[in-house]
Structures are given as structure tokens and as C-alpha cells.
Amino acid sequence: MTTATPAVRVQALGKRFKDKTALDDVDLDVPEGSIFGFLGPNGAGKTTTIRILLGLARATSGRAEIFGQDVTAAGNDLRHQVGYLPDVPGFYPWMTAPEFLRFTGKLFGLSDDVIAERSAALLAMAGLEGVQHKVGGYSRGMKQRLGIAQALMNAPRLLILDEPTSALDPAGRKEVLDMINSLRGRTTVLFSTHILADVQRVCDEVAILCDGHVLTQAPLHELLARSGAQDRITVEASGSEQARARFQELLPGIAAQAGVDLGPVVAAEANLEDVFLTLVNGEHR
Numbered sequence: 001m002t003t004a005t006p007a008v009r010v011q012a013l014g015k016r017f018k019d020k021t022a023l024d025d026v027d028l029d030v031p032e033g034s035i036f037g038f039l040g041p042n043g044a045g046k047t048t049t050i051r052i053l054l055g056l057a058r059a060t061s062g063r064a065e066i067f068g069q070d071v072t073a074a075g076n077d078l079r080h081q082v083g084y085l086p087d088v089p090g091f092y093p094w095m096t097a098p099e100f101l102r103f104t105g106k107l108f109g110l111s112d113d114v115i116a117e118r119s120a121a122l123l124a125m126a127g128l129e130g131v132q133h134k135v136g137g138y139s140r141g142m143k144q145r146l147g148i149a150q151a152l153m154n155a156p157r158l159l160i161l162d163e164p165t166s167a168l169d170p171a172g173r174k175e176v177l178d179m180i181n182s183l184r185g186r187t188t189v190l191f192s193t194h195i196l197a198d199v200q201r202v203c204d205e206v207a208i209l210c211d212g213h214v215l216t217q218a219p220l221h222e223l224l225a226r227s228g229a230q231d232r233i234t235v236e237a238s239g240s241e242q243a244r245a246r247f248q249e250l251l252p253g254i255a256a257q258a259g260v261d262l263g264p265v266v267a268a269e270a271n272l273e274d275v276f277l278t279l280v281n282g283e284h285r
């Protein structure tokens with residue numbers, strides 16, 4: 001068991017809005033260095049949790065810490081270690097990407113040299129190098145990538161992204177996920193989503209939130225193992241029809257030698273959806 005201080009620790013967190021309980025006894029531990037998927041359907045309480053972490057809303061009960069510091073007592077030191085991209089980010093449409101990153105860098109009080117160096121690296125990471133036109137003409141995917149770049153301008157230890165892929169088409173999602181993936185080992189990423197496939201693609205650790213409760217938190221591989229779903233081995237075989245038929249005949253022998261029970265040969269992989277549906281349905285039973 002690790003004793004390192006987690007990047008985020010939430011304990012017994014509760015939030016009520018008049019007669020609505022948005023969060024009820026929520027516990028979370030986001031290990032430093034992880035890409036953490038905060039997964040839940042609409043209205044689960046993801047944005048509310050994130051807003052409490054950022055000091056934009058107050059919890060009704062419980063406690064939230066970032067790098068061991070209570071967020072309600074957080075000063076500028078802690079705030080400067082956290083980058084954030086809201087679910088509906090705002091941009092100045094008349095700015096170009098370098099102008100927007102420069103503007104962000106100035107807000108953080110960075111020097112011109114640091115701004116130039118970081119914005120060049122971040123524009124490259126966002127695939128926006130050399131894009132001349134103004135942000136107003138960007139696709140949604142480009143805007144999200146620029147949003148992540150601006151959230152990284154202050155070189156945060158923790159990056160919080162609220163539903164960064166929700167409004168994107170598959171190509172846009174892939175580009176944003178690739179960008180998140182490239183941060184692995186460099187900064188802790190907490191991102192909320194309702195898209196299971198996105199979590200399965202990039203996350204090491206997952207928490208599933210439903211109706212203000214955490215149903216489970218675990219490393220992704222543990223969750224997948226828990227589902228009982230099995231990875232399958234897909235073999236693509238070329239050659240003549242005869243050769244392929246012979247290969248298929250030999251497969252059971254090879255499997256038996258390896259001590260493997262050979263099932264039907266179909267392409268599929270262990271699926272987070274199974275875990276999610278089992279947990280969420282169990283909750284509503």
C-alpha cells in the first residue's frame with residue numbers, strides 16, 4: 001500500500017442544493033502521476049465535485065484536499081499548481097492561439113521568455129503549431145486542445161478537465177485523448193466524462209460516480225478483471241484458403257499445449273461498459 005500523499009483526496013464529501021443532494025459521502029483518492037477517469041452519467045455530481053476542489057463552490061460536509069492541503073484554505077501557492085479546463089470553456093474569438101497563450105501566461109505573471117518557450121511546446125503538443133487563423137474559426141476539437149494547452153501554461157502539477165471530449169466527434173476525441181495521454185508521467189490528470197471508451201483508452205485509475213455516490217474506485221485493470229470479462233486473442237491469418245483452414249485445424253492443439261481453453265474466435269476486448277452497467281444497475285435495483 002502506498003503512503004504517498006495523493007494529488008487529490010476527498011473524504012465524506014457532501015453537497016446539498018436546497019432539497020437536492022448532489023453529493024453524498026463521496027470518497028476519492030487520485031494518486032499523484034495518474035490519469036484518473038472520473039466517470040458518471042449526467043447529473044452524477046462530477047462538476048459539483050470539481051467546483052468544490054477548485055474553490056468555486058463550498059461543500060456542505062466532508063473534506064477535500066489537493067496535495068495534502070484543504071481546498072477551503074488554499075492560497076495562491078496551491079492554486080498555481082492546478083490547471084483547469086471547464087466543460088464549456090470561453091475563448092476570445094479574435095485572438096490567435098499564440099496570442100491566447102501569451103494572454104494566459106501574462107495572467108499567471110510569467111516572463112516573456114517562459115511564455116515563448118512554453119507556448120511553443122504547448123502549441124506543438126496541441127497540434128496547433130503554425131495555425132494562423134483566429135480561435136473564432138476553430139473546430140471544437142481545436143478549441144478543446146487549445147483549452148488544454150492554456151490550462152497547462154502554468155506547468156501545473158494537477159490538471160483538471162471537465163468533460164473534455166463530450167462535444168467532440170470521434171476524430172476530435174482521439175486527438176484530445178492523445179494529448180491527455182502524452183501528459184502521462186508529467187502531470188496528474190483528473191478528467192470527468194460519461195464516455196466509457198475514453199476512460200478505457202487513457203486512464204490508469206477510475207472512480208464511478210452515480211447519483212452523488214462513488215460506486216467504486218480502482219485501477220482500470222482491476223475493474224476490468226472484476227467484470228469477469230476476458231480478453232480474447234485475435235489472430236489475423238493470410239495465405240491460401242487451404243493454409244488458413246489447416247491453421248485453424250492446428251489451433252486447438254496449440255491452445256491445448258499452452259493450457260488454454262479455446263472459445264469461439266471473435267474480436268472483442270474486456271469492456272468497462274460491463275462493469276459500469278453492473279454497478280449502476282445494482283445501485284438502482
Ligand SMILES: Nc1ncnc2c1ncn2[C@@H]1O[C@H](COP(=O)(O)OP(=O)(O)OP(=O)(O)O)[C@@H](O)[C@H]1O
Binds near residue numbers: 020044
Ligand atoms: N446550482 C445548483 N442548484 C441546484 N442543483 C444543482 C446545482 N448545480 C448542480 N445541481 C444538481 O446537482 C446534481 C449534480 O450536478 P453536476 O452538474 O455536478 O453533475 P455532472 O455529473 O457534472 O453532470 P453533467 O454531466 O450533466 O454535467 C444534478 O442533479 C444537478 O441538477
